[in-house]
Amino acid sequence: MVNIKDVAKVANLSVATVSRYLNQNGYVSKKSSERIEQAILELDYKPSSVARSLSKKQSNIIGLIVPDIKNPYFPELARAVEDMAWSYGYTVVLCNSDDQVEKELSYIERLSQTYVAGLIVATSLLDPSVYMSISTPIVALDRIIDVTVPTVATDNEKGARIGAEYLLTNGAGNLLCIRGPQGLKTADDRLTGFLKATDKRGLEPIVITTSFDFKVAAEAIEQTLAVNPKIDGIFASSDTLAIAALHIAHKLGKRVPEELQIVGFDGIALGEMVSPPLTTVGQDLYKMGAAAATMLIEQIEGKEIIQTVLNINPQLIVRGTTRKEAAK
Amino acid sequence: MVNIKDVAKVANLSVATVSRYLNQNGYVSKKSSERIEQAILELDYKPSSVARSLSKKQSNIIGLIVPDIKNPYFPELARAVEDMAWSYGYTVVLCNSDDQVEKELSYIERLSQTYVAGLIVATSLLDPSVYMSISTPIVALDRIIDVTVPTVATDNEKGARIGAEYLLTNGAGNLLCIRGPQGLKTADDRLTGFLKATDKRGLEPIVITTSFDFKVAAEAIEQTLAVNPKIDGIFASSDTLAIAALHIAHKLGKRVPEELQIVGFDGIALGEMVSPPLTTVGQDLYKMGAAAATMLIEQIEGKEIIQTVLNINPQLIVRGTTRKEAAK
DNA sequence: ATATATTATGTAACCGGTAACACATTTTGT
DNA sequence: ACAAAATGTGTTACCGGTTACATAATATAT
Numbered sequence: 001m002v003n004i005k006d007v008a009k010v011a012n013l014s015v016a017t018v019s020r021y022l023n024q025n026g027y028v029s030k031k032s033s034e035r036i037e038q039a040i041l042e043l044d045y046k047p048s049s050v051a052r053s054l055s056k057k058q059s060n061i062i063g064l065i066v067p068d069i070k071n072p073y074f075p076e077l078a079r080a081v082e083d084m085a086w087s088y089g090y091t092v093v094l095c096n097s098d099d100q101v102e103k104e105l106s107y108i109e110r111l112s113q114t115y116v117a118g119l120i121v122a123t124s125l126l127d128p129s130v131y132m133s134i135s136t137p138i139v140a141l142d143r144i145i146d147v148t149v150p151t152v153a154t155d156n157e158k159g160a161r162i163g164a165e166y167l168l169t170n171g172a173g174n175l176l177c178i179r180g181p182q183g184l185k186t187a188d189d190r191l192t193g194f195l196k197a198t199d200k201r202g203l204e205p206i207v208i209t210t211s212f213d214f215k216v217a218a219e220a221i222e223q224t225l226a227v228n229p230k231i232d233g234i235f236a237s238s239d240t241l242a243i244a245a246l247h248i249a250h251k252l253g254k255r256v257p258e259e260l261q262i263v264g265f266d267g268i269a270l271g272e273m274v275s276p277p278l279t280t281v282g283q284d285l286y287k288m289g290a291a292a293a294t295m296l297i298e299q300i301e302g303k304e305i306i307q308t309v310l311n312i313n314p315q316l317i318v319r320g321t322t323r324k325e326a327a328k
Numbered sequence: 329m330v331n332i333k334d335v336a337k338v339a340n341l342s343v344a345t346v347s348r349y350l351n352q353n354g355y356v357s358k359k360s361s362e363r364i365e366q367a368i369l370e371l372d373y374k375p376s377s378v379a380r381s382l383s384k385k386q387s388n389i390i391g392l393i394v395p396d397i398k399n400p401y402f403p404e405l406a407r408a409v410e411d412m413a414w415s416y417g418y419t420v421v422l423c424n425s426d427d428q429v430e431k432e433l434s435y436i437e438r439l440s441q442t443y444v445a446g447l448i449v450a451t452s453l454l455d456p457s458v459y460m461s462i463s464t465p466i467v468a469l470d471r472i473i474d475v476t477v478p479t480v481a482t483d484n485e486k487g488a489r490i491g492a493e494y495l496l497t498n499g500a501g502n503l504l505c506i507r508g509p510q511g512l513k514t515a516d517d518r519l520t521g522f523l524k525a526t527d528k529r530g531l532e533p534i535v536i537t538t539s540f541d542f543k544v545a546a547e548a549i550e551q552t553l554a555v556n557p558k559i560d561g562i563f564a565s566s567d568t569l570a571i572a573a574l575h576i577a578h579k580l581g582k583r584v585p586e587e588l589q590i591v592g593f594d595g596i597a598l599g600e601m602v603s604p605p606l607t608t609v610g611q612d613l614y615k616m617g618a619a620a621a622t623m624l625i626e627q628i629e630g631k632e633i634i635q636t637v638l639n640i641n642p643q644l645i646v647r648g649t650t651r652k653e654a655a656k
Numbered sequence: 657a658t659a660t661a662t663t664a665t666g667t668a669a670c671c672g673g674t675a676a677c678a679c680a681t682t683t684t685g686t
Numbered sequence: 687a688c689a690a691a692a693t694g695t696g697t698t699a700c701c702g703g704t705t706a707c708a709t710a711a712t713a714t715a716t
Contacts, residue, residue: 003672014696019674026675027694049441050381051672054701059378061421069403069410070597079398082424086431091438093389094422096410103414110419113377214601243601250603269398273542273571274602275578331702342666347704354705355663379702382671 002043010039022047059115062296065095065107066122071212072240072268073285074122077141080289081120088297090117097123108134118296121145124185137299141292143185150299150308152292156186156265159281159314160193163263164235166279168201170322172233172261175205176224178217178245180237182209190237190265206231210241218244225252232260239264239271239280246274246321262321265314276320283314330371338367350375381443390624391439393423393432394450399540400568400596401613402450405469408617409448416625418445425451436462446624449473452513465627469620471513478627478636480620484514484593487609487642488521491591492563494607496529498650500561500589503533504552506545506573508565510537518565518593534559538569546572553580560588567592567599567608574602574649590649593642604648611642 004022008015013032020026021036028036039045053059062085066074082092093111097104104126111119118136124143131138131145140151167175177194180187191207198205206228210220221244225231236242242264246256254260256276264271267282291310299305318324332350336343341360348354349364356364367373381387390413394402410420421439425432432454439447446464452471459466459473468479495503505522508515519535526533534556538548549572553559564570570592574584582588584604592599595610619638627633646652 001672005672015673016675016697017695020695023674027692029694032694046437046441048382048443048672049438050378050387050443051701052674053378054376054382054703055672055674057701064422068407069397070407072400072403072598075397075400075403078422079396079424082397082422086424091442092422094392094406094410094420096407096414109374110377113374114419115376115378214597240601247601247603269542270400270598270601273568273575273598275575329702333702343703344667344705345665348665351704355665357664360664376702379671380704382673383702383704385671 001048002045004045004047006043007036007039007045010043011035053115057115058300059117060090061093061111061114061116062090062293063093063095063107063111063116063119064122065097065104065119067099068096069094072270073238073266076268076285077122077289077292080286081141081293084290084293084297088293090297097125099123099125101125105130112136117300120292120296137296139292139296139299141288144309147309150295150305152288152295152310152312154283154288154312154314156189156314157193157196159265159283160190160235160237161197162193162314162316163265163281164194164197166316166318166322167233167235167261167263168197168203170233170261173203174228174230175203175233175235176228176231177205177207178221178234178236178241179207179209180241181211187237194235212238212240214240214244217241218248221245222248222251225249225254234260234262236262236264239266239268239278242278242280242321243270243274246278257321257323261323264321267315267317271317271319279319279322280317281314282317284312288312329376330373332373332375334371335364335367335373338371339363385443387443387445388418389421389439389442389444390418390621391421391423391435391444391447392450393425393435393447395427396424397422400598401566401594404596404613405450405617405620408614409469409621412618412621412625416621418625425453427451427453429453433458440464446628448620448624465624467620467624467627469616472637475637478623478633480616480623480638480640482611482616482640482642484517484642485521485524487593487611488518488563488565489525490521490642490644491593491609492522492525494644494646494650495561495563495589495591496525496531498561498589501531502556502558503531503561503563504556504559505533505535506549506562506564506569507535507537508569509539515565522563540566540568542568542572545569546576549573550576550580553577553582562588562590564590564592567594567596567606570606570608570649571598571602574606585649585651589651592649595643595645599645599647607647607650608645609642610645612640616640 004015004018008018018036021028064081085092095107119138120141122141128146140149142153144151144153179191208224210217234245236245242262245262249256249260264278264280267280271278271280332343332346336346346364349356392409413420423435447466448469450469456474468477470481472479472481507519536552538545562573570590573590577584577588592606592608595608599606599608
């Protein structure tokens, strides 16, 4: 492989000058620049990012830690992160933590051995102090880790309130809230928002807790609907859960949205594919991912961060699992 | 950060001995080993993979190139690849090629600058010669690039034949085949398999070509169904397309599977979530991804590759979009 | 007992960059 | 015109490992 020395030799200059040219720092005359360009072209020289990393103690690798890329929520974020990273010359390492503390810690350790430039963390199982003690720049995505950690997130409480209120103004009176796993801040906030909406009307909705796993969730929902046939509105803490509810509704022969209305949360692409398409509280996932990446890269490159917490506003996306006519 | 010199100093040995100990090559006495272990523990030493990469001209990074991780087919593969890579101590860089030659080439170039250990390629837009000329180990996943490139793939033709035959024996006589984009080997093979099944019966099915994009596909399907109301069986080249068909069927009020039967291809998790759940020709995606990763790592680590082409057998997964009773 | 093989360890060059420092040359200010 | 500032370039140590080579100490063979 061609190295910087070869280029220096051909250009009849020292490696330092070539390095200066490559990094656009220090002085390089026009003539030298041209000779270097020529040499680079001639030799098809590609600087070794490994050598650069070793020397600078800084790589162009960004770690993206998600619980599980199979969860349809994350590919959309990942894609946005990757796009942004790409355009800034960074590379994304995909890490599935599987919500295992050990695995996540081990990943962080491994990454730090490669001088990883920064971390985007879309998990929240570790103690905030762990993230705060990491020396590389970090951005929390979709999860608030700590006020000191730059964050891109949605106002989950508000979104849930909007979603629940839409169900209520839309004629659903007996609500079921399918909340995500206990202890997950995101799910907690969504429950809070939901309850705010129902409390205001003095309602006592049913709340069930379930994992995000489709089958497990579907079973729990089926049982709940069997016991409480009066339920005419479901607010789900995620689109996957909402789709599970829709699935069960079909199975039980409940017509959606005539007999049962469903509102999800997230705005994943899948929501448009099911029938009827899912009404949901949408987050602009691409925007979130892109914002997180941009934020991280700005941190990495030493730019002053003005805004450390970016709250993306959720937006109700009305599709087919709610009754439109009643909305007025 | 603690480096190998510090360890050597504490253990009262030279860096060479410590390095030998770390790599388990060369001679290191028991006593020295113990002293080194002690020192490593004491200092919490973690070897720098960057320095090692520079020296060895080999990293522990694997590049995974997919068209778009948002396509629900790829997260399942990616997850398997990542799992395997993880267990062998490798790290996965995610690359979305977007089916753009330039982007893919640029990725390959960037990765080679980091001494990437190997590449798993799930795209096929580049000329085979490009992949063959790459000096790092490579494995083709889901796409056959060239006989000389180790490959993990499904027998698409056979799978499509099985899927089409199932429709035919199941009472569907007027078939529509929704084939994927032209020029995509995978889609071509599936069409071939489909046609083999229909030709055998002397049928003349309708074949439409469409992109994998959900909305575009849905529109094309809607038009086709409108013009050809007789269609009672659809074979789709991918589950996403099948789900688009299902979506349109619902929209048009066609009962599935009573009036219209649908068979997809791929076996993505999504297929179980729609209603009715999708009958499909399933590939064991996890197995494919894991096999590709294993194959690659074996290549990287210099093991003899006995089997360079691994054909995973597709399997018909009968669910709700086909009529069961007629199967006999 | 001596030659030879095996085991154990250290020195130092190397991987391919970066950047501090030194030095030379040109430009600018007064 | 002369000092000071700006510009241009080279030498070399360093980042943190690996490994070829040299050397020393044991173990084994004859």
